[in-house]
Amino acid sequence: MAASGSKSVLFVCLGNICRSPIAEAVFRKIATDAGVVDKWRIDSAATSTYEIGSPPDHRGLDCMKKHGVPMSHVARQVTSDDFMKFDFILCMDQSNLKDLNDKGNSVKNHKAKVELLGKYDPQKKLIIRDPYYGSDEDFETVFEQCQRCCKAFLESNS
Numbered sequence: 001m002a003a004s005g006s007k008s009v010l011f012v013c014l015g016n017i018c019r020s021p022i023a024e025a026v027f028r029k030i031a032t033d034a035g036v037v038d039k040w041r042i043d044s045a046a047t048s049t050y051e052i053g054s055p056p057d058h059r060g061l062d063c064m065k066k067h068g069v070p071m072s073h074v075a076r077q078v079t080s081d082d083f084m085k086f087d088f089i090l091c092m093d094q095s096n097l098k099d100l101n102d103k104g105n106s107v108k109n110h111k112a113k114v115e116l117l118g119k120y121d122p123q124k125k126l127i128i129r130d131p132y133y134g135s136d137e138d139f140e141t142v143f144e145q146c147q148r149c150c151k152a153f154l155e156s157n158s
């Protein structure tokens, strides 16, 4: 979790060990390089309980190391509080979106705008696929999609 600020974003995927910690780390790096990281609260979480307490997948860690992007996270599940605290909850696929909307519907004082991160992709790849049963190349694709989307998302909120 980064320093708190006036804007906030929570990245979400199924297990919070592959896609969402990559998106979180990429967004933090882009915001740091742009000199605006202190204006943001940045975090990530899972729709499921599968990997609560786990570090990011080693294939994702390797990929991020290769690109010089620091990543350190412990997986946690999305809470009702998240829908009240965060301005944006950005997720990866339609299944995440359904799970989040189901969970968010019962939250009073719901503030978060729940969207697909891929909505921000200038190359229009809407879905960021689960690389859990995939290859190193699939993690690279996740990284590239997160890079394009997070850059565009930050620009749309500056």
Ligand code: 6LJ
Pocket: 014, 015, 016, 017, 018, 050, 051, 130, 132, 133
């Ligand atoms: C309940 C039954 C599922 C996945 C993942 C998949 C599977 C994951 C995972 C992403 C991040 C007890 C837990 C599915 C972390 C773990 C293995 C199964 C977990 C699934 C379907 C298609 C593609 C990928 N499920 N863990 N157990 N993604």
